Amino acid sequence: MAVDLEQALQARKARHATFEGLHYHLFSDDCPDVPRGTAVFDGQVVYGYPRIGRILALNPALAEQFAGPFWMEEKVDGYNVRIARVQGRAVALTRGGFICPFTTDRLSDLMDLSVFDSEPDLVVCGEVAGPDNPYLESSAPFVAEDVQLFVFDFMRRNQAEFLPHGRKHALLERFGLRSARDFGRFGPHDLDAIRTILRELNGQMREGVVFKEDAPGGRRAKYVTSNSSISDIRTTAYSILELPPEYFISRILRLVLFLDEQGLGRSNVLDERLGAAFMDGLAEALRQFHAERKVYHTFRCRFRERRNAQHMVSHLKRAATRHVHLSQRSLRREGDYWVLEFDRVYPTLNGLLQQLLSGGLMFD
Amino acid sequence: MAVDLEQALQARKARHATFEGLHYHLFSDDCPDVPRGTAVFDGQVVYGYPRIGRILALNPALAEQFAGPFWMEEKVDGYNVRIARVQGRAVALTRGGFICPFTTDRLSDLMDLSVFDSEPDLVVCGEVAGPDNPYLESSAPFVAEDVQLFVFDFMRRNQAEFLPHGRKHALLERFGLRSARDFGRFGPHDLDAIRTILRELNGQMREGVVFKEDAPGGRRAKYVTSNSSISDIRTTAYSILELPPEYFISRILRLVLFLDEQGLGRSNVLDERLGAAFMDGLAEALRQFHAERKVYHTFRCRFRERRNAQHMVSHLKRAATRHVHLSQRSLRREGDYWVLEFDRVYPTLNGLLQQLLSGGLMFD
Numbered sequence: 001m002a003v004d005l006e007q008a009l010q011a012r013k014a015r016h017a018t019f020e021g022l023h024y025h026l027f028s029d030d031c032p033d034v035p036r037g038t039a040v041f042d043g044q045v046v047y048g049y050p051r052i053g054r055i056l057a058l059n060p061a062l063a064e065q066f067a068g069p070f071w072m073e074e075k076v077d078g079y080n081v082r083i084a085r086v087q088g089r090a091v092a093l094t095r096g097g098f099i100c101p102f103t104t105d106r107l108s109d110l111m112d113l114s115v116f117d118s119e120p121d122l123v124v125c126g127e128v129a130g131p132d133n134p135y136l137e138s139s140a141p142f143v144a145e146d147v148q149l150f151v152f153d154f155m156r157r158n159q160a161e162f163l164p165h166g167r168k169h170a171l172l173e174r175f176g177l178r179s180a181r182d183f184g185r186f187g188p189h190d191l192d193a194i195r196t197i198l199r200e201l202n203g204q205m206r207e208g209v210v211f212k213e214d215a216p217g218g219r220r221a222k223y224v225t226s227n228s229s230i231s232d233i234r235t236t237a238y239s240i241l242e243l244p245p246e247y248f249i250s251r252i253l254r255l256v257l258f259l260d261e262q263g264l265g266r267s268n269v270l271d272e273r274l275g276a277a278f279m280d281g282l283a284e285a286l287r288q289f290h291a292e293r294k295v296y297h298t299f300r301c302r303f304r305e306r307r308n309a310q311h312m313v314s315h316l317k318r319a320a321t322r323h324v325h326l327s328q329r330s331l332r333r334e335g336d337y338w339v340l341e342f343d344r345v346y347p348t349l350n351g352l353l354q355q356l357l358s359g360g361l362m363f364d
Numbered sequence: 365m366a367v368d369l370e371q372a373l374q375a376r377k378a379r380h381a382t383f384e385g386l387h388y389h390l391f392s393d394d395c396p397d398v399p400r401g402t403a404v405f406d407g408q409v410v411y412g413y414p415r416i417g418r419i420l421a422l423n424p425a426l427a428e429q430f431a432g433p434f435w436m437e438e439k440v441d442g443y444n445v446r447i448a449r450v451q452g453r454a455v456a457l458t459r460g461g462f463i464c465p466f467t468t469d470r471l472s473d474l475m476d477l478s479v480f481d482s483e484p485d486l487v488v489c490g491e492v493a494g495p496d497n498p499y500l501e502s503s504a505p506f507v508a509e510d511v512q513l514f515v516f517d518f519m520r521r522n523q524a525e526f527l528p529h530g531r532k533h534a535l536l537e538r539f540g541l542r543s544a545r546d547f548g549r550f551g552p553h554d555l556d557a558i559r560t561i562l563r564e565l566n567g568q569m570r571e572g573v574v575f576k577e578d579a580p581g582g583r584r585a586k587y588v589t590s591n592s593s594i595s596d597i598r599t600t601a602y603s604i605l606e607l608p609p610e611y612f613i614s615r616i617l618r619l620v621l622f623l624d625e626q627g628l629g630r631s632n633v634l635d636e637r638l639g640a641a642f643m644d645g646l647a648e649a650l651r652q653f654h655a656e657r658k659v660y661h662t663f664r665c666r667f668r669e670r671r672n673a674q675h676m677v678s679h680l681k682r683a684a685t686r687h688v689h690l691s692q693r694s695l696r697r698e699g700d701y702w703v704l705e706f707d708r709v710y711p712t713l714n715g716l717l718q719q720l721l722s723g724g725l726m727f728d
Contacts, residue, residue: 053725064723221725241609246716248612249604249646250728253720256647266643268636275638279630282613283620352610356617359428361417361585364614 003034003045014040019099019311022087026097033160037097041086046093046123047160049080049153052210052220056257058195062211063188065221070211071165072194074181075222076150077140077207077231078129083107083149084157085116092128101311102134105303110149115175122171125153125162127180132301134312134340138235141205146302152180152210165214183209199262202227226258226270230277237281238297241348242323289353296345298329302337309340316342323348367398367409378404383463383675386451390461397524401461405450410457410487411524413444413517416574416584420621422559426575427552429585434575435529436558438545439586440514441504441571441595442493447471447513448521449480456492465675466498469667474513479539486535489517489526491544496665498676498704502599505569510666516544516574529578547573563626566591590622590634594641601645602661605712606687653717660709662693666701673704680706687712 005025008014013029027038027048037048055061081092081103090113092103107113115122129140130147154163154171163171172179183197194209201208208224229251236243255274259265285295303309309331320326329341356362369389372378377393391402391412401412419425445456445467454477456467471477479486493504494511504514518527518535527535536543547561562573572588593615600607619638623629649659667673673695684690693705720726 051727053727055723055725056720057723061723061725065725240613243609245605245607245609245612248609248642249716250720252642252646253650253717256643256650257720260650266647271639271643272632272636273639274642275635275640278612278616278638278642279620279635282616283630286617286620286624352613353617356420356614356621359419359421359425361419361425361429363415363417 003038003040004031005040008034017098019091019101019104022089022091022099024086024099028096035160037093037095039093039097044086045158046082046084046086047155048097049082049095049125052222055221055223056254058191058223058261061221062191062194065219066188066211066213068213069185069187070213070218072183072186072197073152073210073212074183074201074206075208075210075224076127076129076152076180077136077138077228078127078147078150079133079135081126081128081149082155083111083124083126084122085120090116098315101308101315102301102303103128105305105308106147108304110147111151111177112175115171115177119171121157123155123157124151124177125155126151134299134301134316134342136235137297138231140207149178150180151177161216165212195262198223198225201225202258205231224254226255229255229258230273233274234277234280237278238285238295238346238349239324240281241352285349285353289350289357294345295350295353296327296343298341298343300339300341302334302339304337306331306338309338312340313342367402367404368395369404372398381462383455383465383468386453386455386463388450388463392460399524401457401459403457403461408450409522410446410448410450411519412461413446413459413489416586419585419587420618422555422587422625425585426555426558429583430552430575430577432577433549433551434577434582436547436550436561437516437574437576438547438565438570439572439574439588440491440493440544441500441502441592442491442511442514443497443499445490445492445513446519447475447488447490448486449484454480462679465672465679466665466667467492469669469672470511472668474511475515475541476539479535479541483535485521487519487521488515488541489519490515498663498665498680500599501661502595504571513542514544515541525580528580529576559626562587562589565589566622569595588618590619593619593622594637597638598641598644601642602649602659602710602713603688604645605716649713649717653714653721658709659714659717660691660707662705662707664703664705666698666703668701670695670702673702676704677706
């Protein structure tokens, strides 16, 4: 498949980028046959990971989306990466197609890179999850520290499609790669079995599942637990003023629909947890504001190479907006690693608190 | 004080209106010395009720806003009206300066109108509260049915200022007018006594208080309970998509600040009630949508005169927006009254539910 890079560059839908002397291009927007996040290294294409649509109710959506059987895999709460060997070195690409300095630095901790000796054109697709990551405050509950990689798909360079399910499992096993849990093969009418698994995942505070038809270009859909919706609300309290009201409402609706689907109905415990999700973040923001006159979250992650931590800070600063500022706290040696700490500061929430707490009159 | 109506009309800050053969003008925007909501009948001016600013923490705001003593009165959860006799008949004006067909129809039930025989230029300012009103879903907990008037200020025609506190109480007593509770006179440092009253009001699910300096043009400020903030969230679930995110966040912050002020801290019960406030409305919306494919609230109120009910429907239809439609259900005789029922329908929430529940994929 040919990728028309020149045309995309002219239309400003692709751009040039560099990392440690490596020059590449990435698609910052969808183009015909080329999804956003696609990266091109010397004519070698690593296709973007396609967006997966969400269903809000298993019934009737599974039957509407899937004519036949599908595999059900766990959806891990982390950030999406594609890992490939390009120009002789393994790199990790973000969803947007940038080389991630953090993930790339830590690749030897995340997976057995000898997979690329046997399969040099393989693209490993997975989720990086864990508390010590530079992007997300939330984290899969089963990763206690640092980060781990959970592989869920393989592609090949210059090919937009995923390897079939059987081939994927053979590769996972052969190279001992950690993968997202595979719950097996189901049909659109196995609602009871699917619901039972989701109830268990919900009880363990896990995010949800992805349904994948095992066919070239097969359909896919994701579905999340009610606890995942509550967790989303909790972790976004600080950027709440930048989000559209739909953000919260659709999560509360997902939650209500999940309960409906499970025949569970409302409970006081759930109401309490939803209320706490809204309150916790804002109460913490107030506490911070009283103590330090600013509202921020501290992130921490560790690197093998000092210069990659510096690349990461530059990368994040370029991505900062007027709604979220970035401020480095420290970069220090701890054992074999360099530990980076930085804050995301939220000027809009800060401004609102300033106004509310000044003792002046509010007209609303 | 002269009101420059001509200039305001030219600037489209005032407009003409009629009610039952009565012609008048109202200020739809603030003008110099003339607040929004001011109405002019044949050169007689009924000034708009001024907006009262809100404080979010008694400490330090009371000391910042008030140099000396002030009266503390209950803030009643209802809608603001000004009642005056113009061209020989008593009418009730909304906050925006329109004659309210409902309140005007029910004036003889709400107060002793002989006050205008003795004091023809009096303007009675108060809150109409109760479950059977055409504007609000929420209602003061101490009005069990229909509506009641709670007077909290007097003005005179052609004068923008309020009568002093002593004169107000003399008039209330003389004409047996029901008034908002007056908790007495306090100073900015009587924080303990003020907090105790607010804790009691909160326990009774009441809205809050207004602080009023007893001097010509004296300062005023309002302060609400945490339960009032929860109630606001509950009653706005249906119009949630039209409200800015600040609406919810500032209420959750008020709630956290009220607890701080009371030295109460967080509680599971409060978290649960906040969560329920978000969930109740949306769960009800889903139930309605499943059963009737539309999301609406039904209002009910009763009139002495059938034609006033019809005026009210026209008035509300003119005020409806693309976000809220109005649909009459019924108008029927019950005893001495005509009972009007109508629905407010919420097309934006309706559209979102349609999209979420279609069984299709959502990309968010």
